[in-house]
Amino acid sequence: MLIMGVMAIAIARIRDLFAVSMLSGIFSLTAAAAYVVLDAVDVAFTEAAVGAGISTVLMLGTLALTTRQEKVTGGKSKGTAAFFVVAVTGAVLIYGTFDMPRYGDPIAPIHHHVAPRYLEKSFGEVGMPNVVTSVLASYRSFDTLGEVFVIFTAATGVLAILGRAGRRRREDEIADETVTARSDDASPDKDKETAS
Amino acid sequence: MQGIVDAFAPLYAMWQSFEAFMAGPGSPGLLGYWIVVVLMMTGFYIVIAHDNLVKKIVGLNVFQVSVFLFYILMAKVSGGTAPILADGIEKYANPLPHVLILTAIVVGVATTALGLALVVRIRNAYDTIEDDEIQAVEEEEDT
Numbered sequence: 001m002l003i004m005g006v007m008a009i010a011i012a013r014i015r016d017l018f019a020v021s022m023l024s025g026i027f028s029l030t031a032a033a034a035y036v037v038l039d040a041v042d043v044a045f046t047e048a049a050v051g052a053g054i055s056t057v058l059m060l061g062t063l064a065l066t067t068r069q070e071k072v073t074g075g076k077s078k079g080t081a082a083f084f085v086v087a088v089t090g091a092v093l094i095y096g097t098f099d100m101p102r103y104g105d106p107i108a109p110i111h112h113h114v115a116p117r118y119l120e121k122s123f124g125e126v127g128m129p130n131v132v133t134s135v136l137a138s139y140r141s142f143d144t145l146g147e148v149f150v151i152f153t154a155a156t157g158v159l160a161i162l163g164r165a166g167r168r169r170r171e172d173e174i175a176d177e178t179v180t181a182r183s184d185d186a187s188p189d190k191d192k193e194t195a196s
Numbered sequence: 197m198q199g200i201v202d203a204f205a206p207l208y209a210m211w212q213s214f215e216a217f218m219a220g221p222g223s224p225g226l227l228g229y230w231i232v233v234v235l236m237m238t239g240f241y242i243v244i245a246h247d248n249l250v251k252k253i254v255g256l257n258v259f260q261v262s263v264f265l266f267y268i269l270m271a272k273v274s275g276g277t278a279p280i281l282a283d284g285i286e287k288y289a290n291p292l293p294h295v296l297i298l299t300a301i302v303v304g305v306a307t308t309a310l311g312l313a314l315v316v317r318i319r320n321a322y323d324t325i326e327d328d329e330i331q332a333v334e335e336e337e338d339t
Contacts, residue, residue, distance in 0.1 A: 017250050024254050031261050039289035040268045041278045046301045047264075054305055055257065062250060062312040066319045082245035090237040097229040104274030106287070111273060115290040123281050131279040131291040132298065140295060147299045154306035158313040 017063055025056035042132040228269045235262035247327040249315045253308060260304050267293040 028051035035044035101108035118135055126134035136144055239262060242255025271294060276287035279294065315325055322330050 017248070020251065020254055024257055027258065028261065031265065034265065035268055038268045038272045039276060039278045040271065040294045040297070041280075043264070043268060043294050043297050043301070046298050050301055050305050051261070055308055058305075058309050058312050059250070059254070062315055065316045066250065066325050079245050082241055085244065086237045086241045089240065090233055093233045093236070094230060097226050097233065100226060100229055101270075103226065103228050103269065104272045106273050106276075108270070110270050110293075111290050115292050118291055119279065119281075119288055129281040131281060131288070132294045135291055135295045136298060143299060147303055150303050151306045154310045157310050161310075161313045161317045 016069060017067070018060075021056060021059035021063060024059065025052050028052035028055065042130070229266070232262050232266045232269065235259075235265070247329075249318065249325045249327065250312070252327075253311045253315070256311070257304070257308060260300075264297045264300060267297050 028047055032044040032048040032052065035041070035047060101110075118131055118139070122131050122134045122139075123129065126138045128134040128138075236259055239255045239257070239259030242258065243252050246252060246255065271290040271292070273287055273289050276289045277285055279288040279291035281288075318330065319325050322333050324330060324333070
């Protein structure tokens, strides 16, 4: 996790967007390793496949369609102001952690509400040894259905945005080509005129 | 077989020292949360201090991962195992945060995809993905 901290700061510093997207992929993979250490194997699977895999591909696709280099913009004052805001927020959040239960504390309130019920009864009710799967697919199946709707909406949105943009881009290019073709046609005439 | 186990012994020792460091009496047991706060603030800084839109989305991702880590940290029980039921195991990690984060990761990727698509569209319309340049173009169009 300390490695993740270093990596996040590197992401903040580096201006080459290709390196940034690669680093964010490695960042996700490190996060997946941390999840395994923290006993969340299902989450680690998802993070490694979706976070490290698909996100990086999407990021690289965007870079291919846009640009690779981040421009040096914004004065130093903007960075300082942002750093000040971030430092204050971080200090408040760290102050908040002092009220948190200790790491791995088995008597923390989070472990005493519905979680024991899932652990004790889900095998009898759903018949799946993996509790995460049975909660995801059975007890919280409407939540998962909602997730599917979100993905569908996102996919539709991406298609709607990029489909139209791609068409306009192509029309622009066609227009550009016709313009250049015309100027090509025109230039020999001009040459002739100047020659004559 | 024993050779393989021995080969992974240093890794296992590292893991155990990590666990001891996070939960032991020497530290207040809050180190994980502090790392989460640092990650979250780094993401926040990237979002507010950088003008590049792709960089902003990467910052949002970092922020997101820090929230995921926060949940997973809370789900951890010392001495417990992954929440897959097996004979002879008494303590499991809390499965509920795992489920919530599983959903959140996938939704996060969906929103990232949408954001990146918008970036591509903005680039087509304004020919730049820098926030301040976009504003300059807009002001030019207004006047």
